[in-house]
Amino acid sequence: MGSEVKKFELFFERERKKIEKKISRSLKNREPISLYEPGFYVMEEGGKRLRPLLVLMSVKAVGGKLSNAYNAAVAVEFLHNFTLVHDDIMDNAEKRRGKVTLHKKYDVNTAILAGDSLLSVAYEFLLKDCNGNSKKILEAFTKGLVDVCEGQSLDKEFEIRKDVLLNEYILMIQLKTAAMIEMCCKIGAILGNGSDKEIKALSSFGKNIGIAFQIQDDLLDITGNEIELGKFIGGDLVEGKKTYLFIKALEKAKGNARKKLLKVIQEKGIANHEISDYKDLYIQLGVLNEAKKEIKKYTNRALNAIKDLSSENRNHFIWLAELLINRNK
Amino acid sequence: MGSEVKKFELFFERERKKIEKKISRSLKNREPISLYEPGFYVMEEGGKRLRPLLVLMSVKAVGGKLSNAYNAAVAVEFLHNFTLVHDDIMDNAEKRRGKVTLHKKYDVNTAILAGDSLLSVAYEFLLKDCNGNSKKILEAFTKGLVDVCEGQSLDKEFEIRKDVLLNEYILMIQLKTAAMIEMCCKIGAILGNGSDKEIKALSSFGKNIGIAFQIQDDLLDITGNEIELGKFIGGDLVEGKKTYLFIKALEKAKGNARKKLLKVIQEKGIANHEISDYKDLYIQLGVLNEAKKEIKKYTNRALNAIKDLSSENRNHFIWLAELLINRNK
Numbered sequence: 155m156g157s158e159v160k161k162f163e164l165f166f167e168r169e170r171k172k173i174e175k176k177i178s179r180s181l182k183n184r185e186p187i188s189l190y191e192p193g194f195y196v197m198e199e200g201g202k203r204l205r206p207l208l209v210l211m212s213v214k215a216v217g218g219k220l221s222n223a224y225n226a227a228v229a230v231e232f233l234h235n236f237t238l239v240h241d242d243i244m245d246n247a248e249k250r251r252g253k254v255t256l257h258k259k260y261d262v263n264t265a266i267l268a269g270d271s272l273l274s275v276a277y278e279f280l281l282k283d284c285n286g287n288s289k290k291i292l293e294a295f296t297k298g299l300v301d302v303c304e305g306q307s308l309d310k311e312f313e314i315r316k317d318v319l320l321n322e323y324i325l326m327i328q329l330k331t332a333a334m335i336e337m338c339c340k341i342g343a344i345l346g347n348g349s350d351k352e353i354k355a356l357s358s359f360g361k362n363i364g365i366a367f368q369i370q371d372d373l374l375d376i377t378g379n380e381i382e383l384g385k386f387i388g389g390d391l392v393e394g395k396k397t398y399l400f401i402k403a404l405e406k407a408k409g410n411a412r413k414k415l416l417k418v419i420q421e422k423g424i425a426n427h428e429i430s431d432y433k434d435l436y437i438q439l440g441v442l443n444e445a446k447k448e449i450k451k452y453t454n455r456a457l458n459a460i461k462d463l464s465s466e467n468r469n470h471f472i473w474l475a476e477l478l479i480n481r482n483k
Numbered sequence: 484m485g486s487e488v489k490k491f492e493l494f495f496e497r498e499r500k501k502i503e504k505k506i507s508r509s510l511k512n513r514e515p516i517s518l519y520e521p522g523f524y525v526m527e528e529g530g531k532r533l534r535p536l537l538v539l540m541s542v543k544a545v546g547g548k549l550s551n552a553y554n555a556a557v558a559v560e561f562l563h564n565f566t567l568v569h570d571d572i573m574d575n576a577e578k579r580r581g582k583v584t585l586h587k588k589y590d591v592n593t594a595i596l597a598g599d600s601l602l603s604v605a606y607e608f609l610l611k612d613c614n615g616n617s618k619k620i621l622e623a624f625t626k627g628l629v630d631v632c633e634g635q636s637l638d639k640e641f642e643i644r645k646d647v648l649l650n651e652y653i654l655m656i657q658l659k660t661a662a663m664i665e666m667c668c669k670i671g672a673i674l675g676n677g678s679d680k681e682i683k684a685l686s687s688f689g690k691n692i693g694i695a696f697q698i699q700d701d702l703l704d705i706t707g708n709e710i711e712l713g714k715f716i717g718g719d720l721v722e723g724k725k726t727y728l729f730i731k732a733l734e735k736a737k738g739n740a741r742k743k744l745l746k747v748i749q750e751k752g753i754a755n756h757e758i759s760d761y762k763d764l765y766i767q768l769g770v771l772n773e774a775k776k777e778i779k780k781y782t783n784r785a786l787n788a789i790k791d792l793s794s795e796n797r798n799h800f801i802w803l804a805e806l807l808i809n810r811n812k
Contacts, residue, residue, distance in 0.1 A: 267632060307518035
């Protein structure tokens with residue numbers, strides 16, 4: 155599969171550059187500058203452009219023309235960045251991808267409005283690629299938006315709730331993270347004129363890989379490499395986040411171990427020097443392995459969903475799944 | 484025209500009630516409650532439902548079926564309320580329609596997210612009425628959203644700029660206020676299967692009446708009745724807002740009068756006891772009459788745009804225009 159991997163990497167890099175170029179042109183010469191300059195600050199050179207690439211890979215997987223989907227690919231990136239800008243305000247985050255967050259660089263009002271505007275431009279771009287099947291595409295896109303708002307609300311709710319269950323957590327990450335990845339695959343498949351079966355298969359791939367991706371994110375917070383990750387290990391524990399690991403640990407722990415975990419909730423986080431202690435607790439309770447099993451479960455579901463794709467296309471998605479799951483950052 | 488007026492009033496009241504009922508059901512039983520309860524707080528029993536009614540009047544004007552447009556009518560109200568929630572955060576407003584604003588009742592984060600969610604539900608509702616002509620309707624709706632973001636950004640920009648010109652002001656209110664009224668008429672006309680000429684005519688009605696409506700709003704701040712208006716007179720001057728009246732006054736004033744106006748900009752507003760003094764200045768400079776002339780100009784343009792409608796439909800819009808322009812609140 156060596157030469158195939160090379161091909162996928164080349165596809166990824168070539169298409170990423172096209173997306174980058176299209177994004178960098180997208181807000182040029184638009185007025186008022188007071189609105190589009192902050193928007194551009196967020197959009198330029200940010201991240202891996204994973205969501206647009208999933209749109210394009212899905213178009214390709216059903217035998218469609220990539221040229222019919224570049225605006226839609228840009229649209230999902232605008233939608234994604236809208237969520238990041240508003241989430242960062244809500245989390246009072248200082249940095250995002252190593253850059254000062256928008257509301258810190260400007261102010262909260264500018265960031266609220268620039269976020270809204272990114273969403274408006276997302277729909278504008280999406281509509282450019284809607285020909286004949288507009289309703290279906292816009293329904294999928296809008297469902298992604300509805301879900302991400304619901305997921306974010308659950309996430310905020312869980313910050314203050316003390317009794318979050320594992321199935322509630324899975325629902326939250328499905329809405330907040332996986333639904334948008336599912337949507338990217340879905341609209342790619344629709345834009346590529348895929349059959350209903352293909353649309354369903356790719357949507358299912360997206361949803362399941364999205365859940366796996368988020369649990370992997372939770373796991374990396376404990377097992378990741380600080381240098382590669384670009385942030386310190388154990389941040390979720392310090393912030394008292396109710397991650398997969400934490401909820402699973404609480405489910406399994408008894409006696410003193412349980413008391414120790416409840417303390418994290420009560421005190422809304424732990425001190426830096428306690429991190430290794432809690433990591434040991436996670437290991438004792440076996441939750442790191444449980445998380446790995448869960449990631450594998452959802453990854454297998456994702457790959458199983460696309461078993462009827464051609465072997466080349468399937469391999470392309472397998473390659474992507476590995477990129478996402480075996481990542482260090 | 485007496486019996487005709489009665490008929491319009493009955494139409495207005497009957498349809499308003501239907502819209503009200505549909506809105507009150509729209510968010511029921513949706514979860515998470517942490518998201519949809521704040522959204523419902525904003526949507527319930529709020530305002531005249533002018534925008535949904537414009538959608539329905541436009542459907543009717545082109546001979547379409549109202550029953551095909553109730554979801555779209557609700558959608559424009561959701562979109563409108565999304566803008567109000569975010570604008571109120573940006574303005575740090577305490578009250579809206581006599582009710583505590585959302586971000587004051589809950590908090591800023593809840594209001595940001597509830598606003599986003601209202602917008603997501605707006606698209607969801609709109610899509611229910613999109614059959615066959617989805618792209619055109621969604622393009623018009625999305626343009627309304629893009630414009631309102633641009634208009635709001637200009638409005639915030641003008642708060643700190645000292646040299647706002649009258650044509651810039653007109654552009655701002657066109658984007659911030661008129662574009663959405665235009666959009667309501669436009670999507671109504673499209674949903675009713677109007678001809679291109681009819682769609683254009685009703686859009687032009689909406690745009691021009693929207694501009695007239697906003698200048699009327701500026702005028703009422705000085706000439707309105709405090710009790711009917713439900714807020715004190717001269718609030719725009721106290722806040723140092725660059726309204727039509729203020730910009731026009733600055734354009735005309737010389738010598739001491741000009742100095743007095745520049746003081747409003749420098750000091751970002753005036754004291755309550757200075758209001759009557761500035762009202763006198765506006766009268767001396769003749770800007771109240773200029774505003775009335777401008778309102779008449781845009782109202783005439785609006786009515787001229789729909790001159791080819793049937794006399795009953797035209798009268799209905801004339802009745803609405805009078806309701807909007809000869810209002811006291």
